[in-house]
Amino acid sequence: MDKSIGNILDMIKRIGFSIPQSLLLGGALVALLAGSACQRNVDVSEAPIQPHFFQGQTEVIPLAGTWDFALDPDHVGVKERWYSKKLADTVTLPGTTDENKKGQFIDERVDDRLSRVWYWKGAAWYHKEVEIPSEWIGKRIQLLLERSKDTHVWVNDSYVGYENTLSGPQFFDLTAAVKEGTNRIAILVDNSVLPPVGPAHAIDERTQTNWNGIVGRLELQATDPVWIDQVQTYPDVANNRVKVVAKIGNITSIPVNGRMQVQAASWNVRNPVTFQGHEQAYLQLVDGQEVEFFYDFDEEAPLWDEFDPALIRLALKLSVDDGGPSYQHATFTDFGMREFVQKGKHLLINGDRVFLRGRIDCANYPLTGYAPMDRESWLEMFRMLKAYGINHWRFHTWFPPKEALVAADMVGVYLQPELPNKRSGMDLRSMDDEEAMKVHNPDYLAMSGSKFNMTLKDYLQKEAELIFRYFGNHPSFTLFTLGNELGRNQGMFELVAGFKTMDNRRLYAQGSNNMHWEPSFAEGDDFWVISRTDTNLHVRGANFHGAVSSGHVDNLPPSTLVDYDHSIEHVEVPVIAHETGAYQVSPDFSEIPKFTGVTRARNYELFEQRLKDAKMYDQYPAFVAASGKLAAICYREEVEAALRTSDLAGFQLLDIMDFPGQGTAPVGILNVFMESKGLIEPEEWRRFCSEVVPLLKMEKYTWTNAETFSAQVDVAHYGKTDFSNPTLSWELIGSTGRIFKKGKLQNGDIRKGMLQEVGKISFPLNEISRAEKLTLTLSIEGTSYSNAYDLWVYPESVDLKVPAETLVSRRLDANAMQHLEGGGKVILFPEHDRLPHSIRGAFQTDYWSYPMFLRSALNQGKEPAPGSLGFLCDPDSPLLAHFPTEFHSNWQWWHLVKNARPIILDDTPADYRPLVQTIDNFARNHKLGMIFEMKMGKGSVLVCAVDIPNLLHLPEARQLYYSLIHYVDSPAFSPQFALDTSLIAQLLP
Incomplete structure (x- = not known):
């Protein structure tokens, strides 16, 4: 069949289709020719890889659909061998018990988070019968569950494995257990058995909920007994090449000789290019062996960054034909040619300075209770927030699914995922042995093996290894930490040091805002995400009331002069401002009907009733608008204060989107569905939150007409190219549209990667005779970059005589x-x-x-x-x-x-x-x-x-x-x- 499909693809190409079109059509033909039970996972992307590289790919049987189902509230299923029994109920997978309306129907009324409609915490069983074709017998077969919780799997009554990763895909080797024809797969998922990570957002009821189920890809996979198990790519930008490390799988028990063919092609670029092929012979390949080589590009490979997120597809095909059985396996991986490093206080990509304009994703996805598993949803979110100038995304104590990273790769967003962890005690376990014995019988514990009830340090080590294996090639994966707001101990130093040795493709730190109660830098970290670098040295403009000290937005007379230079002058690594903003907006009750999924906005319903009881319900739209406008003003000052700090590496907003859990915090200019609240348009937001921002530095916002206005103009330039001798024009415009003053500034080139002074503005305000709000605009001529500032001018003297009556x-x-x-x-x-x-x-x-x-x-x-x-x-x-x-x-x-x-x-x-x-x-x-x-x-x-x-x-x-x-x-x-x-x-x- 492989040969027939290859011939058809070659014919399609000869009659005039481009490679991408032929691959697209080829994918459909493969599915048609292979039949519905077993289809090959042929790639259909734009990368112009030669068709023969898709012969021999992993074969797939999708398992999405109806599964038999039963809840196991007393944890008796293992002892009673439920894996061999018929289950009475059914559910649809991928999905959760919430989505399938299983468990307990609850009418929860709480005001600190969204409320689940259906609740289940405990063991749940999922069964499905699958037909295995005869041609799969003798192959290596595995089960993929892209995302689940604490999971055990049986096939035909044989136990095949256990996994409890919260971050990576779960794979189970079924090779020895399956047979030709009908096979029964039994899966036990228990969301009451959790690793000792604390209330991480990966499992927190206040965010994406601690759901039970299986989401994302759900399938059986088959390869020949010798296959390419994994591929890691290590870009070498300076030498226009990539180091490739391919791990070989071999279950034949016999060393084999093989040849590896390699081809690369660029995609996600204006003009995709196919690079020269590479072929090399290998002798005596055994299971687990790594083969390493450099793939040298025969022409300049495009580099990946936020402006040009060029991706390269590396296709590999392993063929074994040394006198015995012939085997082949083809696979591919995408990567970007980029070098993301720390140099002093700065972050650099491919030698250019990066300024991170970020937001924090706290896993609030109210319709499903979990993050999207499809690419299009992530592409839409990343593109939308790029329209708001966001180029950075932190995942607060959770790791996103693969399609999130693929989408970030395609759009050009710098990601900081985190281990699913809010605990510091490296010796912590989920439960002690006595507790474990009470909850689970000895057979259950024996099956779990060493993965069950690991120490926190061992669990985080395992999670990181899985993350690097399955997601390490993504160029968007640039920063990584152990979690959020942790303490500090030797085990954490050891983990970070180990990660840096294990995988040098990104930067590492112990956590975000660790030791915030007594800030100090952790030696060995590559960067520092923190709210203040010492007791009174802030790097954000607001703080919770009751903190050691507060930020400047509410505590210093307003100006556009505040920066954090003094706060970071003693720090020798890049500093990223932690959880900047958090300005609350009055709740918008028109959003309540939108919660049609697994959660309801009972908190908003309670707030709505409170406002009705207070006899002010008719005012809520105005409250939303007025509080939201002020919040946007405060967010702007946060962003610009960060941009005014010459050596700051960036900020992470909390958040541009509402957080309806963990106390309920409607702090966004977007709602939790990432829809605009109508408070500020993306174009206006991008004036002050963009790769290039003209900045007006003035001592105050309010002036009198007896004063001379004076200000300095800087440009924060973190764009793609230098501006050669640009002109910056400015205008002072009155409330009626009258232009009171205007001028131009020119001071040589404006170089990328820095905050640079352009010039000064000064003029008397005596032409303004009455109290008036004015706008001072700044524009870099010939570009789209502009900014505008409100100022108020009042008469120096006014008659304050009070009438007699x-x-x-x-x-x-x-x-x-x-x-x-x-x-x-x-x-x-x-x-x-x-x-x-x-x-x-x-x-x-x-x-x-x-x-x-x-x-x-x-x-x-x-x-x-x-x-x-x-x-x-x-x-x-x-x-x-x-x-x-x-x-x-x-x-x-x-x-x-x-x-x-x-x-x-x-x-x-x-x-x-x-x-x-x-x-x-x-x-x-x-x-x-x-x-x-x-x-x-x-x-x-x-x-x-x-x-x-x-x-x-x-x-x-x-x-x-x-x-x-x-x-x-x-x-x-x-x-x-x-x-x-x-x-x-x-x-x-």
């Missing part, structure tokens, strides 16, 4: 009450220490999840975070007629909101709304008034919880005061609500 007061004292009784108006700036029902002021939106870090702060004896999410206002309100603003907070409000005490107005009428309303988090749902109004007797009161009297040295405070005075003095000031006097006495004593 208006009284400004700090209290509702006798004088104020008398004024009101006479029908007067009062502007009240209550003294903050006299506001018992209020919260502290904050600029940034709450960090991560208020309930989660409330507990943390209280446990440490510290005051909890304010917990607010910005504010909501009507920018067209006459209240703000003289104070330019959007409907949400922005930098001109920073001093104002930080010096405010939003007042809790929960007991006001249901339809009462503050004029400037601080948005509360989903746990409390207070109605919070920063500025509000009310009738009192014959008079009216405007309450402003901003401490303006003590902020009048700031132009924005003077301007807001001016706007408040004019509002109260206008006919528009006519409060409709008269609040209960006893309530007022409580709120404003």
Whole structure:
């Protein structure tokens, strides 16, 4: 059949089809000619490999479909030989018990994560009868389960193996157990038996759930008794060649002589090229033998990076014909010609500096409970986030499936997977021997062998070896760690040192944010993912409230000057900022119906009901929009502060997408389905999160028209090529579109791989006569790279004279009450220490999840975070007629909101709304008034919880005061609500 198919492919090629088309059609013909029971896994990609290299590939019998099924809650199946019994139920595989609606139907109502609909934790049995064709007898046969949990396999009542990897594919050798005709495969999966890795996201109920089942590829594979067991490629960029290490499998018990044919072709490039072939003879090949050779390219091989993710397919064909039986086996692997290394504080790919603009994948896939196993889903995700300027992806305590790495290879994304681990004790085991005996009978334990109940160190070593074997060739696999937020011990040093010796194709570190409570670098690590390099040396702009020290976004007056140069000057390896951002956005309840899979958004349903009970449900879309706009502003400052740090290696956002588990953290500008929330478009996000970003460095956002604006312009350039003597143009544009100032900067070449000053901008602001928001744009002419900055200019002096009929007061004292009784108006700036029902002021939106870090702060004896999410206002309100603003907070409000005490107005009428309303988090749902109004007797009161009297040295405070005075003095000031006097006495004593 191989010869016939090869002839057909050659004929197709002769009549005019290109190689890729002929392979595509050939794949269909192979499936047709081979029949439905047994088909060859012919490649159909674009790599122009000669067709004969596909003769002799691994043969496959797919096992997807209906399987017999039974739950084993008491773990009696092994003792009672369930592997030989008929099971009464059925499921569909690939799939999980959740997807098949097996186990316990639960109506869980929790607010710290998504809720599973069907729950099973324990043993589950899966049976299937498979027809083995006669031509498979005598071949080497194995079972592939691409991803599962703790797994045992029987074939025709014979036990064939055990595996418990959470990261790699599971293979079981069936050669000695199968027979021609009908064979029964029995699989026991037990998700209650887990390695001692702690709540890693690979198994955490708060992320992808601890599912039971088998997902991804599920098939039998057959090869001749001599085959190519694995292929590893080690690119040698400097010499335009690749070292190839091929491991031979041989179950004949006899050394054999063979010849290896090799061919390579580029793909995922504009013009694919087939390189010259290579052939070499080998003598006395035995099982497990490695053959090593260099494949020299006969022309320049394309290099792989984020801009040109060129891939090369290496096809190998082993033929054995030395007087005995003839065997052959063909296989291929894809790799990229790239060298990813550390040089001092920098990361380099092929000699060029890399700046990682990353996000963290915490395994939140709510429809299935596990990550996609298909390539197209990953291609869509990677391409979407590349549109947001993301070039880096960290997998928090889990390893992605193969198709994720293939997609990252194709799109050009630098990956940092991690071992599935959140524990540091290298001697830890899942359970002690006594516990193991209680849960499982002696036969079960005996079958598991040395893989069962391993120490954590041994398990991580095994996982890493599997990962390097099955995923080591992927060029996107550039960074690797032992887990997240671990401690430190000698075993961890030994693991990292061993990995570096074992496989030098990537960089290694002990973990992400390890020792964060007492930061110190682990000698021997190639890079350092950390939130702060010492007690007060941050590399991110926000931190949870109750940490040793906090970030600059909410604690330093706003500017565009903050960087982390001082924080990393003492560090000699690349520093990557850990879990940057975590700015909470108010929950979007319109997403609830989208949870149609194995989880439900019961947490969002609870939050929705809380907001309804608080009589503010009608405002939730506005809360989402306003808090989300502020979160995007904060994220921008995070990204730009990182880019302003000349030697920082990158950052990892937590996250650009929501995290609906582990406390529930709706922190994304995208929802958990990776859909836009409408907060910021990709084009706008890429202005500040891209390979090339013009940066404006100014001391403040708010100015007066008596000042001279001055700023420095830098360009963070981590793109593909240098800019030769470019021109950077700038414009200052007013709110009506008027261009007040413009100019050009030119300062020689802008070189790639660095942060470079381009020039300075300076001009007087005296042309701006009224309070106005302006935009200063920066553009590198002839490119798509531009950026824009908001600034606010106010008159230096404003008339703050208060009209006679208006009284400004700090209290509702006798004088104020008398004024009101006479029908007067009062502007009240209550003294903050006299506001018992209020919260502290904050600029940034709450960090991560208020309930989660409330507990943390209280446990440490510290005051909890304010917990607010910005504010909501009507920018067209006459209240703000003289104070330019959007409907949400922005930098001109920073001093104002930080010096405010939003007042809790929960007991006001249901339809009462503050004029400037601080948005509360989903746990409390207070109605919070920063500025509000009310009738009192014959008079009216405007309450402003901003401490303006003590902020009048700031132009924005003077301007807001001016706007408040004019509002109260206008006919528009006519409060409709008269609040209960006893309530007022409580709120404003």
